[in-house]
Amino acid sequence: MARARDRTEDFKDAVRHSARSLGYDEAKLASVMASFIIHKPPQRSPFSKAALKTLESIGELEEFLSKHRKDYMDLHRTTEKERDSIEHEVSVFVKTCQEQIDVLKNSINQEEETSKGWLGITTSKANADTIAHKHGVVLILSEKLHSVSAQFDKLRAVRFQEAINRAMPRRKLNRLTKKDSIETPKSDDVELGEPSELHNEPLRVQQQLLDDETRALQVELSNLLDTVQETETKMVEMSALNHLVSTHVLQQAQQIEHLYEQAVEATKNVELGNKELSQAIQRNSSSRTFLILFLFLNVHRETRTRNLFIEYGETMPFELLLIG
Amino acid sequence: MSLNLRQKQTECIARMLNLNQPINASSTTANEEVYKILIYDRFCQNILSPLIHVKDLRKHGVTLYFLIDKDRNPVHDVPAVYFVQPTPNNINRILSDASRSLYHSFHLNFSTSIPRPLLENLASGTLASDSIQRISKVHDQYLEFITLEDNLFSLADKSCFVQLNDPSAGDREIEGIVEKVVNGLFCVLATLAIVPIIRCPRGGPAEMVASALDQRLRDHLLSKNNLFSEAGNFVSSFQRPVLCIFDRNFELAVAIQHDFRYRPLVHDVLGLRLNRLNVQGEKGGMRSYELDSSDPFWAANGSLEFPAVAEEIETQLNKYKKDVDEVNKRTGGTHGAEFDGTDLIGNTKHLMNAVNSLPELTERKQVIDKHTNIATTLLSEIKQRALNNYVKTENAMMRGTLEWKDLLGVLKGPGTKMDKLRFAILYLISSETINQSEVDTVEAALRESEVDTAAFQYVKKIKALNASFASANSASRSNIVDWAEKLYGQSISAVTAGVKNLLSGDKQLALARAVEALIEGRPNPEIDSYLIFDPRAPKSGSGTSSSHLKGPFKEAIVFMIGGGNYVEYCSLQELSQQQQPPKHIIYGATELLTGVDFVEQLTVLGQKMGLGNVASTSSAQ
Numbered sequence: 042m043a044r045a046r047d048r049t050e051d052f053k054d055a056v057r058h059s060a061r062s063l064g065y066d067e068a069k070l071a072s073v074m075a076s077f078i079i080h081k082p083p084q085r086s087p088f089s090k091a092a093l094k095t096l097e098s099i100g101e102l103e104e105f106l107s108k109h110r111k112d113y114m115d116l117h118r119t120t121e122k123e124r125d126s127i128e129h130e131v132s133v134f135v136k137t138c139q140e141q142i143d144v145l146k147n148s149i150n151q152e153e154e155t156s157k158g159w160l161g162i163t164t165s166k167a168n169a170d171t172i173a174h175k176h177g178v179v180l181i182l183s184e185k186l187h188s189v190s191a192q193f194d195k196l197r198a199v200r201f202q203e204a205i206n207r208a209m210p211r212r213k214l215n216r217l218t219k220k221d222s223i224e225t226p227k228s229d230d231v232e233l234g235e236p237s238e239l240h241n242e243p244l245r246v247q248q249q250l251l252d253d254e255t256r257a258l259q260v261e262l263s264n265l266l267d268t269v270q271e272t273e274t275k276m277v278e279m280s281a282l283n284h285l286v287s288t289h290v291l292q293q294a295q296q297i298e299h300l301y302e303q304a305v306e307a308t309k310n311v312e313l314g315n316k317e318l319s320q321a322i323q324r325n326s327s328s329r330t331f332l333i334l335f336l337f338l339n340v341h342r343e344t345r346t347r348n349l350f351i352e353y354g355e356t357m358p359f360e361l362l363l364i365g
Numbered sequence: 366m367s368l369n370l371r372q373k374q375t376e377c378i379a380r381m382l383n384l385n386q387p388i389n390a391s392s393t394t395a396n397e398e399v400y401k402i403l404i405y406d407r408f409c410q411n412i413l414s415p416l417i418h419v420k421d422l423r424k425h426g427v428t429l430y431f432l433i434d435k436d437r438n439p440v441h442d443v444p445a446v447y448f449v450q451p452t453p454n455n456i457n458r459i460l461s462d463a464s465r466s467l468y469h470s471f472h473l474n475f476s477t478s479i480p481r482p483l484l485e486n487l488a489s490g491t492l493a494s495d496s497i498q499r500i501s502k503v504h505d506q507y508l509e510f511i512t513l514e515d516n517l518f519s520l521a522d523k524s525c526f527v528q529l530n531d532p533s534a535g536d537r538e539i540e541g542i543v544e545k546v547v548n549g550l551f552c553v554l555a556t557l558a559i560v561p562i563i564r565c566p567r568g569g570p571a572e573m574v575a576s577a578l579d580q581r582l583r584d585h586l587l588s589k590n591n592l593f594s595e596a597g598n599f600v601s602s603f604q605r606p607v608l609c610i611f612d613r614n615f616e617l618a619v620a621i622q623h624d625f626r627y628r629p630l631v632h633d634v635l636g637l638r639l640n641r642l643n644v645q646g647e648k649g650g651m652r653s654y655e656l657d658s659s660d661p662f663w664a665a666n667g668s669l670e671f672p673a674v675a676e677e678i679e680t681q682l683n684k685y686k687k688d689v690d691e692v693n694k695r696t697g698g699t700h701g702a703e704f705d706g707t708d709l710i711g712n713t714k715h716l717m718n719a720v721n722s723l724p725e726l727t728e729r730k731q732v733i734d735k736h737t738n739i740a741t742t743l744l745s746e747i748k749q750r751a752l753n754n755y756v757k758t759e760n761a762m763m764r765g766t767l768e769w770k771d772l773l774g775v776l777k778g779p780g781t782k783m784d785k786l787r788f789a790i791l792y793l794i795s796s797e798t799i800n801q802s803e804v805d806t807v808e809a810a811l812r813e814s815e816v817d818t819a820a821f822q823y824v825k826k827i828k829a830l831n832a833s834f835a836s837a838n839s840a841s842r843s844n845i846v847d848w849a850e851k852l853y854g855q856s857i858s859a860v861t862a863g864v865k866n867l868l869s870g871d872k873q874l875a876l877a878r879a880v881e882a883l884i885e886g887r888p889n890p891e892i893d894s895y896l897i898f899d900p901r902a903p904k905s906g907s908g909t910s911s912s913h914l915k916g917p918f919k920e921a922i923v924f925m926i927g928g929g930n931y932v933e934y935c936s937l938q939e940l941s942q943q944q945q946p947p948k949h950i951i952y953g954a955t956e957l958l959t960g961v962d963f964v965e966q967l968t969v970l971g972q973k974m975g976l977g978n979v980a981s982t983s984s985a986q
Binding site for chain 1: 380381426428437441443500503506
């Protein structure tokens with residue numbers, strides 16, 4: 042692969058050079074050079090510490106998965122119970138990681154609110170970029186968690202598929218064996234019937250009755266077995282489908298929630314808008330009446346003054362007429 | 366080992382984002398510095414955008430990304446990765462950021478080698494503001510080029526053609542441009558980690574760039590930790606590729622002509638830039654599409670002619686509809702059919718398959734929609750400008766089978782001013798002898814359509830110059846070389862040669878033919894005069910033409926100074942497929958220009974020479 046050129050040494054040389062030219066003495070120069078080699082450990086905020094811890098736990102989850110993957114997949118290594126326990130552990134782990142991520146998210150939102158609460162004066166700690174960075178960190182963590190759980194889901198889907206496959210041939214086999222088993226007693230009966238015919242009649246009748254009963258019971262039981270097995274396979278299928286649908290729903294759950302919140306906000310806005318509109322209409326109508334009143338009053342006043350002049354026009358002195 | 370430039374560049378960038386530590390895929394321990402902030406400048410943003418998407422950035426642990434010129438707020442206890450060009454402006458910004466202690470540590474990555482004075486500037490600045498401890502590392506990434514596809518790159522060097530052919534350009538400016546081009550090429554070679562054998566035609570910018578690049582490679586190989594030491598084992602020539610450098614003047618027609626293949630058409634008509642395209646959608650809004658090798662339709666059908674592309678979209682759409690119907694039938698989604706008891710298990714399986722295949726189907730539908738949209742926009746433009754007519758007549762013109770009345774008909778017909786100007790210039794280039802009366806008629810027709818004829822005049826003048834010394838003593842090579850060296854970029858002595866070959870009926874470009882000859886390595890009168898440079902060979906041996914340096918090559922890098930376009934790219938890809946066995950050709954240029962852009966540059970040159978159309982100043986620009 043192509044290499045990039047490390048110019049840090051050149052940079053250090055340049056630093057040494059300019060330090061000398063600026064007149065730094067030996068001690069200062071030594072401390073400056075030392076700062077290159079010894080880096081101060083960063084002061085981590087509690088947020089970053091928590092984020093790193095969550096990252097570690099997700100890493101552990103991945104390791105756990107990769108270790109037990111073979112055990113889980115191979116049919117002969119583990120029993121069903123062990124597989125169930127592995128699934129259970131993984132889901133618990135995933136839940137704890139999810140909780141940790143939620144805690145981080147809540148802490149960001151809390152910080153945002155407290156910083157806004159101080160009349161919009163934000164402290165130096167909580168500025169837009171830092172908040173965006175924290176959101177980014179949370180996003181990265183949740184994406185990582187999703188990818189790990191998606192891996193596990195794939196394994197689970199394969200396991201379900203195999204379970205279904207196993208159920209199907211078993212059913213077919215059972216059907217065939219059942220048919221055989223039903224066939225053979227019948228043939229046995231016919232054989233048994235003949236030699237004992239010459240012997241005690243009443244015993245034979247009783248025996249036959251018993252035989253009939255047992256046969257009926259057998260048929261009933263085998264039918265029951267059939268239906269039970271059918272239900273079993275149906276249950277397995279349903280759980281597989283359920284699991285499939287639930288993964289998809291979970292993926293979309295967040296988006297659906299977001300959409301819902303936006304819809305609620307939109308309805309609120311529309312209501313406010315309606316209120317404003319009705320207010321505006323009211324004002325419009327009231328202003329119209331006011332305007333009409335005003336105009337009417339003006340016109341009325343004018344007509345009145347004119348009438349006045351017409352009335353007293355003859356008797357009024359000439360000068361006052363001019364003033365009107 | 367086929368060279369995949371895009372993959373190599375992506376790897377370098379991934380490594381840079383990992384703070385220049387080797388990417389350890391199996392490391393599960395939480396790296397202390399796993400969250401970082403990326404800061405870039407405009408040029409580097411153009412480099413990054415065709416390669417990485419925003420969501421991929423998060424996979425590398427980048428939480429935020431900013432432009433260096435934006436005002437930024439401090440984010441403590443997080444390292445910052447800077448990916449910028451080494452300019453004084455950027456250095457000042459870095460100094461101010463460091464003095465304000467915006468981030469915990471600074472990892473500086475420069476897209477090319479940072480020159481010594483700037484480094485000292487940086488050092489003294491950080492010393493003065495006492496923020497030395499913030500600077501963690503300084504790296505030269507050698508990534509100053511834009512990779513658009515696996516084998517297509519550009520140096521984003523604007524107006525290179527104008528600057529090189531500017532009659533008023535002095536020596537210093539030309540040298541500056543050559544230096545920039547050499548720098549870009551050096552970055553490409555450093556990323557591929559190969560030292561090729563360089564071949565170029567004599568004279569002009571190609572020779573200057575080739576010799577400068579050769580010198581630079583030689584100097585670099587002598588330094589102790591050179592970037593090519595990994596490839597030191599491959600000394601035999603057929604492992605080394607050949608780098609062919611050409612100048613735009615070698616073949617002007619390709620940059621101007623109208624082409625009907627999908628990729629050049631989209632680039633020319635709709636303006637494809639950095640693999641992004643903005644198209645007017647059906648609902649009236651502007652949609653932005655991304656067209657690169659991850660789009661299966663684009664990758665498969667980029668070189669088809671437009672009618673074939675439309676048919677292909679149809680077939681894909683029908684196939685998609687059929688698949689959707691099948692899925693619906695299997696799961697009973699359309700009619701709500703009753704479920705048969707015995708068929709239940711089969712249905713479940715079908716249901717699961719259907720649900721799993723849904724995302725793939727939606728993706729296919731999106732791709733089909735995108736290309737249908739693009740095709741409809743293209744079609745309306747083509748109809749409006751009668752582009753198919755232009756393409757047909759231009760092809761006929763190149764072959765010499767064009768009727769005079771057809772030519773005039775096209776000039777007076779529909780089409781934008783630029784289309785007519787391009788057509789007229791192609792006529793100039795394709796005609797062997799200059800028939801003055803015809804040229805005057807063409808010019809008059811152009812003026813009637815209110816077209817700014819500066820570019821036309823420019824090409825006419827160049828051709829006249831060309832004809833004057835071509836007729837003087839065309840047989841003597843040295844004469845042409847002298848002339849060529851005097852007029853740096855104005856030697857299109859090969860234009861007539863190139864066009865003559867075009868007229869030989871084959872649609873192959875002169876460039877493709879030259880590259881083919883260079884790859885095959887058989888003696889060929891066209892390319893025998895080309896110079897050879899081998900940076901690895903000792904200085905004394907560079908004069909002799911050792912046979913192994915000319916031998917057949919498996920891979921080639923073709924570089925066009927002054928601007929390239931998708932037509933050449935498509936032709937070179939066809940050439941590489943036709944070879945037995947298929948060879949690998951990477952194509953690059955100083956920038957990718959549409960026909961319109963190139964004619965604009967010719968117009969600027971014409972105006973600089975004072976050949977502008979005085980009468981039509983009102984209609985210009």
